Amino acid sequence: MREDIGEVTTSLHRPATSTSNSRSGMPYDSFEWQQEPPPSNGVPRSAWTRSHRRLSRWHRPYTAILVLLDLLSATLASWLAVTFIEKANSGFQGREEIFYLVAFAALPIGWIVVLWGNGSYDRRYLGLGSEEFKRVVRGFVTVVACVSLLSFATKTQLSRVTIAYVTTASLIFILFCRYSARQILHVARKKTGHGAHRMILMGTLPEALEVYTAVTRSPAAGLIPVAIHITDGYAAARGIETPVPVYAARDVLTLVRECGADTIAVCGSASAEPGELRRLAWQLEGTGVDLVVAPQLTDIAGPRVHIRPIEGLPLLHVEEPTLSGPGWLAKNLMDRVVAFFGLLLLTPVLAIIALGIRLSDPGPVFFRQPRVGHEGRTFRVWKFRTMYVDAEERKASLEELNDSDGMLFKMKNDPRIFSFGNKLRATSLDELPQLINVLKGEMSLVGPRPLPADDGDYLGDVRRRLLVRPGITGLWQVSGRSDLSWDEAVRLDLYYVDNWSLTYDLSILWRTIGVVLQRKGAY
Structure with missing residues (x-):
């Protein structure tokens, strides 16, 4: 634990940058700082210069690998259908060129488009939880519906067995490949720390330590706390052993650069001051730093939590456990x-x-x-x-x-x-x-x-x-x-x-x- 008290800056002013922290000195392989951040009030210069690049870059190559695996899975399913099912049953008699074009080009590309449209490549769902697989299954339903609709619209006599075989085999292959890719990602996160997010926890020390315990309990989640920025003054942390360095009264972006972080987690009452969380979000716009809020709802899963905004105030509703029905x-x-x-x-x-x-x-x-x-x-x-x-x-x-x-x-x-x-x-x-x-x-x-x-x-x-x-x-x-x-x-x-x-x-x-x-x- 270290004491580091500097000048307190507001969220509506550009933070001072340190020349001693260059990109080459960052210890994390998926971390990259943009050289010229936009104004800290979050207003971009123009629609053409606004940047959406994130400091955490692991999801880009991971997504590319998933796209390739999904494409290969759909192609393999089509090849198996061509090999083991009579082409005479496909409805393409005498038009083999069209059959091969649809089976090995249109259908695999269609899978990618549908999966993309269903959000199965969204970085929020990659690596953890069941939402990624749910979206793949929804994509499967969409593909079946689209093929059936196109068959009806073009009056093409498609074999139901062929369609069921191709789409089901594609779904199984895609789910298997994604599960395998996720397991490899989990191993990389546990063994080397690659493919993970480096977090700074903001809040009171007890709140930050509670979030630290929660996120480090599952290394596969890929959340690595690297520092704690306490909001109740450094005196609150004196004499307390902490697993990561503790800072107080520091400019957020400067601290992010020094720690090589890419995510800020606001813990509990850190955003108690009206408008402060909104100003922090403005300050982080265009910097590539992710902002997450960790409310004090430990051990409550997502399905029980619903956000219901009322006049700009996002109310977090917690439903009762479903023990009947x-x-x-x-x-x-x-x-x-x-x-x-x-x-x-x-x-x-x-x-x-x-x-x-x-x-x-x-x-x-x-x-x-x-x-x-x-x-x-x-x-x-x-x-x-x-x-x-x-x-x-x-x-x-x-x-x-x-x-x-x-x-x-x-x-x-x-x-x-x-x-x-x-x-x-x-x-x-x-x-x-x-x-x-x-x-x-x-x-x-x-x-x-x-x-x-x-x-x-x-x-x-x-x-x-x-x-x-x-x-x-x-x-x-x-x-x-x-x-x-x-x-x-x-x-x-x-x-x-x-x-x-x-x-x-x-x-x-x-x-x-x-x-x-x-x-x-x-x-």
């Missing part, structure tokens, strides 16, 4: 159906596991324990037994070796677990009997983990977990499982409760497969 009914139906067929299909596997437990240690095959469920109701959870029969009696002597900082008892090398039980825990196969609880309606496939009923009353924030049925898997499991602290596990469970959706459940189920195969935090 058609989506909730679909979740319950999916739970019962998957549990029924899962138990039916996995019967041989369950029998083999039961035999392995009996051979490893004499005693019951299943472990039944009271757990707290929906709205505080208790039930007995079904699990394969992985510990010796005297495990509960030996627990008291191991309390000092607890690796967990919360209500659950966890040990990485628990001597109460027999050898075959270790294998079951590592692969999460010991959780399979909980499908019985799902079938009975006591649990769900996805939800917070069921906590033991004898470990407290679960008051305060923890009790909010009981608004939904506990799950076999959940956000806790796919985010680190037993490696997480108790507070972090509770935070993830509460995030799930507040932001539940059927799509989110399917995403967690998909992520669970990878976590189980990698055996992360399983002990």
Whole structure:
């Protein structure tokens, strides 16, 4: 942490520039300063000289790669259709030149135009979240509609099988390529910091540190805080250890240049003074610096937040969590159906596991324990037994070796677990009997983990977990499982409760497969 107090400048005056910070000295590869910024009141010289270049440039080559991948995906789908489907069914008999022109030129280019029009190349949606994929799917619907309309308008007899094959294959290839590109981008962000935004956090120190914790929790998001500009005076930060340098009373643009940043995040009450945020936005126009506002709405997902402007005042409305309705009914139906067929299909596997437990240690095959469920109701959870029969009696002597900082008892090398039980825990196969609880309606496939009923009353924030049925898997499991602290596990469970959706459940189920195969935090 450092003290750096300079002259306070207003947003309506051009900031002083420092000649010591040249472009060649910037440490970040996707950072570039324009040599002559426009006036700081945001009024451009003319429509022809106004610049839209951003300091963060990673999205330009990334977008170009996506365009190329989308083009290749659509072309590959057309080639497969030409190769494996009779051209006689396409409606282009005797006009092969037109057929090839449409299949390998018009249709792929049409895909690019439609995807661009649907905003699937918008940098705001690239690299994180599901919005990018949703827009690709919308583009798919648009392409099918356009092809059908053109076929009707030109009276061309197109094969429905051919159209379905080409468009569906294109969609699958595009989604796969974009997902792969995103994973490579995430690896680059985590390992090297390339393809990320360098942020300066503006606000009071507690607000800035809260935002710092939130954005650094997910390196894949590509947000790297490099400095904090506190608005409540440097004295508020004296004697406090901070993860990045702290500045006070500095000109914003000068600080951005010195830190090599490309984004300013206004935290909480930093914009409390009327008109100050607007003046800051004016000052940043034409500089290429992104401006984001981080309101104090932690752990609330986008679908619950809506902006409703009233007379120029953007009001941020936060909707209640949706814990009922058609989506909730679909979740319950999916739970019962998957549990029924899962138990039916996995019967041989369950029998083999039961035999392995009996051979490893004499005693019951299943472990039944009271757990707290929906709205505080208790039930007995079904699990394969992985510990010796005297495990509960030996627990008291191991309390000092607890690796967990919360209500659950966890040990990485628990001597109460027999050898075959270790294998079951590592692969999460010991959780399979909980499908019985799902079938009975006591649990769900996805939800917070069921906590033991004898470990407290679960008051305060923890009790909010009981608004939904506990799950076999959940956000806790796919985010680190037993490696997480108790507070972090509770935070993830509460995030799930507040932001539940059927799509989110399917995403967690998909992520669970990878976590189980990698055996992360399983002990």
